[in-house]
Amino acid sequence: MIFKRIRPPVDIIAPLIIEEIGAGNDVKIGVTGFSMYPLLRSESDMVILSKPENIKKLDVVFYKRPNGQYVLHRIIRKKGDVLSIAGDNETELEHPVYVSDCIGKMTYYIRNGKKHSVNSISYLLYCHFWKFIFPFRHIAVKAIMFIGKHRRK
Template sequence: MSKSSFEEVLAEKGTLIYTNVGDSMYPLIKPRDLLVIQRPELPLKRLDIPLYKRDSGQYVLHRIIKVRKDDYLICGDNRVGVESGITDKHIIGVLTDIIRNGETISVYSTRNRIYAHFCCDFMPIKRIVFRFKHFFRKR
């Protein structure tokens, strides 16, 4: 049985469901969550969570914190480093739902939209919190 790329699955079926790996979007996305990715309607909007492929070939799922004329500024909810240079050509799909313990959670629910604004609108505060966390973990 051959493995299909994310792009092939989305092109063929329109929807991709896969298991989360990593912690960059924690606490929104937790280990072993199933992620529902749909074909994107471009251009994407601020707070959307695209699945994109870096030029290195690495797949990443992070949140758009700013839409610029030629690219997107993107950051994981559990990160403070912002990635630029991501364009529509990098975008493969967009996260619409999370399946956790059999329950489907929409990333567009009111609760998750408020959380998304918190992650993006308070980035300077988020950076300070991360520095404190890092400082106290080192001790």
């Protein structure tokens, strides 16, 4: 018997995610889309979300946009309860996003079955580097994709 992993659209499972996180449980969800590349890879990586407590700059949060879309992006700036957010593969800031819009905060990501903490030194170095090169991200992402494409050949 062959099993296929089914990933329902996030807007369908969002009420369950909100309920579980609200009850104090962590939730594991699959990543779709390329806005958080190169940190997160679409259709293969997963993230573990916890309650969005003590949200700070460089955290990755799961939030709901005013148009109803659910998004997982990084906080670039925080002033009080107002956030400026962008995906790691984006060059435009989304502003304002409010702390109250945040449903969960990424505490781990999972790649190839291995759990990676957002508190690890390598992850924190990545975050600071990626924030530093924010204006030049599109160049960095193209370079990473070029290297990866030629490494596979």
